[in-house]
Amino acid sequence: MNIAEYMQTLGKQAREASRQLAQAATEVKNAALLATAEELDKQREELLAANNEDMKAGATRQLDAALLDRLELNHERIDAMIEGLRQVASLPDPVGEITEMSYRPSGIQVGKMRVPLGVVGIIYESRPNVTVEAASLCLKAGNAAVLRGGSEAISSNKAIAQCLMQGLKAAGLPETSVQVVETIDREAVAQMITLSEYIDVLVPRGGKGLIERITADAKIPVIKHLDGVCHVYIDSYADREKALNIAINAKTHRYGTCNTMETLLIHESQAASLLPALTEAYEAKGVELRGCVRSRLVAPSMLAAIDSDWTAEYLAPILAVKLVDCLDEAMTHINTYGSHHTDAIITENYTRARRFMAVVDSSSVMVNASTRFADGFEYGLGAEVGISTDKIHARGPVGLNGLTSQKYLVLGDGQIRG
Amino acid sequence: MNIAEYMQTLGKQAREASRQLAQAATEVKNAALLATAEELDKQREELLAANNEDMKAGATRQLDAALLDRLELNHERIDAMIEGLRQVASLPDPVGEITEMSYRPSGIQVGKMRVPLGVVGIIYESRPNVTVEAASLCLKAGNAAVLRGGSEAISSNKAIAQCLMQGLKAAGLPETSVQVVETIDREAVAQMITLSEYIDVLVPRGGKGLIERITADAKIPVIKHLDGVCHVYIDSYADREKALNIAINAKTHRYGTCNTMETLLIHESQAASLLPALTEAYEAKGVELRGCVRSRLVAPSMLAAIDSDWTAEYLAPILAVKLVDCLDEAMTHINTYGSHHTDAIITENYTRARRFMAVVDSSSVMVNASTRFADGFEYGLGAEVGISTDKIHARGPVGLNGLTSQKYLVLGDGQIRG
Numbered sequence: 011m012n013i014a015e016y017m018q019t020l021g022k023q024a025r026e027a028s029r030q031l032a033q034a035a036t037e038v039k040n041a042a043l044l045a046t047a048e049e050l051d052k053q054r055e056e057l058l059a060a061n062n063e064d065m066k067a068g069a070t071r072q073l074d075a076a077l078l079d080r081l082e083l084n085h086e087r088i089d090a091m092i093e094g095l096r097q098v099a100s101l102p103d104p105v106g107e108i109t110e111m112s113y114r115p116s117g118i119q120v121g122k123m124r125v126p127l128g129v130v131g132i133i134y135e136s137r138p139n140v141t142v143e144a145a146s147l148c149l150k151a152g153n154a155a156v157l158r159g160g161s162e163a164i165s166s167n168k169a170i171a172q173c174l175m176q177g178l179k180a181a182g183l184p185e186t187s188v189q190v191v192e193t194i195d196r197e198a199v200a201q202m203i204t205l206s207e208y209i210d211v212l213v214p215r216g217g218k219g220l221i222e223r224i225t226a227d228a229k230i231p232v233i234k235h236l237d238g239v240c241h242v243y244i245d246s247y248a249d250r251e252k253a254l255n256i257a258i259n260a261k262t263h264r265y266g267t268c269n270t271m272e273t274l275l276i277h278e279s280q281a282a283s284l285l286p287a288l289t290e291a292y293e294a295k296g297v298e299l300r301g302c303v304r305s306r307l308v309a310p311s312m313l314a315a316i317d318s319d320w321t322a323e324y325l326a327p328i329l330a331v332k333l334v335d336c337l338d339e340a341m342t343h344i345n346t347y348g349s350h351h352t353d354a355i356i357t358e359n360y361t362r363a364r365r366f367m368a369v370v371d372s373s374s375v376m377v378n379a380s381t382r383f384a385d386g387f388e389y390g391l392g393a394e395v396g397i398s399t400d401k402i403h404a405r406g407p408v409g410l411n412g413l414t415s416q417k418y419l420v421l422g423d424g425q426i427r428g
Numbered sequence: 429m430n431i432a433e434y435m436q437t438l439g440k441q442a443r444e445a446s447r448q449l450a451q452a453a454t455e456v457k458n459a460a461l462l463a464t465a466e467e468l469d470k471q472r473e474e475l476l477a478a479n480n481e482d483m484k485a486g487a488t489r490q491l492d493a494a495l496l497d498r499l500e501l502n503h504e505r506i507d508a509m510i511e512g513l514r515q516v517a518s519l520p521d522p523v524g525e526i527t528e529m530s531y532r533p534s535g536i537q538v539g540k541m542r543v544p545l546g547v548v549g550i551i552y553e554s555r556p557n558v559t560v561e562a563a564s565l566c567l568k569a570g571n572a573a574v575l576r577g578g579s580e581a582i583s584s585n586k587a588i589a590q591c592l593m594q595g596l597k598a599a600g601l602p603e604t605s606v607q608v609v610e611t612i613d614r615e616a617v618a619q620m621i622t623l624s625e626y627i628d629v630l631v632p633r634g635g636k637g638l639i640e641r642i643t644a645d646a647k648i649p650v651i652k653h654l655d656g657v658c659h660v661y662i663d664s665y666a667d668r669e670k671a672l673n674i675a676i677n678a679k680t681h682r683y684g685t686c687n688t689m690e691t692l693l694i695h696e697s698q699a700a701s702l703l704p705a706l707t708e709a710y711e712a713k714g715v716e717l718r719g720c721v722r723s724r725l726v727a728p729s730m731l732a733a734i735d736s737d738w739t740a741e742y743l744a745p746i747l748a749v750k751l752v753d754c755l756d757e758a759m760t761h762i763n764t765y766g767s768h769h770t771d772a773i774i775t776e777n778y779t780r781a782r783r784f785m786a787v788v789d790s791s792s793v794m795v796n797a798s799t800r801f802a803d804g805f806e807y808g809l810g811a812e813v814g815i816s817t818d819k820i821h822a823r824g825p826v827g828l829n830g831l832t833s834q835k836y837l838v839l840g841d842g843q844i845r846g
Contacts, residue, residue: 422797
């Protein structure tokens with residue numbers, strides 16, 4: 011197969027499909043989502059068989075246990091995909107929303123209409139459910155999608171693609187509205203990220219290395235999700251109970267997620283009161299603590315943190331701990347060493363909360379809430395294709411609106427410029 | 429001078445300044461704008477002398493008359509710059525605007541806060557007033573700016589930079605908030621567009637060639653303004669007077685602007701009634717008409733259009749004319765040959781207007797109004813750094829909001845995820 015030609019063909023077909031999709035009625039898009047859900051239900055055996063091929067190949071290639079776990083499909087996970095499709099079908103359609111219409115002195119009326127982006131390219135790893143999630147969000151937002159999953163999930167993804175095509179067909183939409191790249195050749199990604207004529211935006215989902223490589227070489231705008239080095243700052247005015255609950259939840263609710271706290275900052279006035287209780291709680295859960303020099307004077311059981319701990323995204327039961335002298339030191343630390351993902355302050359002080367919200371330069375800034383809430387579902391977006399750490403276009407959890415654009419509408423009665 | 433080091437230094441300084449600017453109060457930013465206006469007024473002689481150097485050098489280099497005209501400063505143009513600064517000072521500050529706050533089932537309150545992008549890099553040609561316009565919009569939106577003007581305007585731009593620095597200083601803001609690149613070495617642009625660590629977004633303003641080169645090589649997101657191949661479609665249900673007025677205004681109000689109509693589409697049922705009046709009006713203004721075969725049967729005085737006319741941005745008194753059989757043909761023509769900039773339908777038919785608005789994929793879609801209205805000032809944005817033909821981030825005229833981003837705010841009372 012000539013990979014360049016193959017990707018060009020996928021791109022062209024996606025562009026053509028996108029023109030039809032952009033005009034598709036909400037009920038037609040929802041019908042395709044629900045029909046796909048039905049197909050997944052009907053084709054459980056085929057899906058599990060295809061997934062089994064991937065799992066066997068993965069075992070032969072000696073993929074690690076965590077990766078094999080993410081790769082695996084079972085009835086529960088198929089149920090979750092079906093439920094996800096139904097949820098996306100139940101979300102309001104963002105396309106066509108008209109906002110901000112107002113009259114100008116010339117007599118024209120100016121506002122904005124929300125429209126699809128066109129074609130979205132998604133590049134992701136291992137978890138086959140991403141194929142359904144990403145496809146369903148793109149489709150609901152009126153976009154065609156080109157999906158490039160990991161080579162380890164190729165059989166599963168092809169089987170899911172069959173269900174999507176059936177679903178699209180049943181609703182009378184082009185089967186090329188969602189296309190799965192059916193080659194594991196890496197050249198396909200290299201080609202895909204240069205198809206600026208056919209793909210409007212790329213959403214890479216995966217490790218930081220993958221995303222950096224794609225961003226460096228892409229000729230298409232990229233909605234990036236780099237690392238999540240999230241902080242909780244316990245202020246001198248923090249409520250003790252809220253501080254303990256949130257600091258423990260933000261670290262230990264899940265270790266491997268991007269919105270997990272990686273560094274805990276504590277105002278020095280709170281250290282003696284809170285650190286012993288916190289270290290006890292963390293150690294009971296097996297969290298390794300790495301503290302700054304001053305914090306270790308209060309809690310000597312902690313290991314000594316080194317410079318690289320302040321920028322580390324552990325994704326593991328490890329936490330860096332630092333005492334700070336004031337709010338400003340905390341905010342400077344967050345803006346300097348953090349990844350601009352999600353950061354929280356625990357305080358009862360109105361002015362400090364207000365300053366933290368204004369100064370901290372992160373995609374989500376929180377007051378008295380766990381960083382773990384930074385997620386499309388918790389924010390009411392329904393679902394997300396990722397969490398953007400960019401400032402351009404979409405920032406934070408990217409849901410349906412992040413997959414759209416707004417054009418200007420101008421309504422007149424024959425106005426001309428004088 | 430080592431250009432790479434020089435640009436790195438500018439970048440670093442901009443990044444540092446941006447941190448302070450992001451927190452600057454509205455009144456401080458406005459004070460800087462007004463103080464700069466005063467400086468421009470005080471330093472008129474210096475500005476005119478510096479500009480005179482550029483004009484002399486331009487004459488020696490035999491720059492063409494149009495370019496020299498754009499380059500020239502005089503008292504009127506300095507007045508306009510001063511007035512522009514005052515207008516930007518009078519605009520509402522976009523930074524800190526909080527919207528869409530709502531409660532979620534978990535009890536957290538989620539919404540968005542508008543924040544500066546950080547550092548904006550602007551690359552432009554000839555007109556020195558862009559230095560003031562771009563700097564003032566970036567500053568008002570809380571961004572630091574790195575400005576790279578054309579080599580032909582280097583002395584004028586340096587003189588304007590002096591006024592900006594004085595204005596910033598008077599308001600107590602870092603003088604590095606706005607930096608003009610003070611070398612004409614082209615390597616400076618090559619370096620600038622790779623400074624992803626220090627510059628958050630690039631806004632190139634100039635010819636299509638410049639913008640395409642920058643987009644191809646940039647390692648930073650680009651807000652692009654490519655060409656404006658704008659259409660007016662006169663529908664079968666058009667009001668005769670509105671159609672004539674708008675078709676003439678959209679072409680002849682100004683020939684060199686990006687929102688000027690370049691192709692006129694006419695429903696075949698209107699041709700016999702409108703084309704003779706239109707050709708007469710255009711020819712009276714010296715507009716060269718290039719018609720399709722069928723339109724020339726009605727108006728034989730038109731030249732014959734060739735394929736390249738349908739994609740041409742003439743920026744000149746030339747107009748392509750085409751008859752179409754139906755609304756769909758018109759919309760397909762616009763989406764295929766246009767540049768997704770600004771396109772208008774003239775119709776009294778509700779359903780057709782509604783379809784045109786939904787289907788035409790342009791940054792501005794108009795009904796019964798002249799394409800010439802596509803401009804930041806006419807849209808109420810106050811001013812613009814450009815008109816984006818992109819779909820990512822900002823689309824259409826880019827004003828203060830286009831130079832900002834939105835972060836999520838989450839307010840809680842100690843909520844944790846269960």
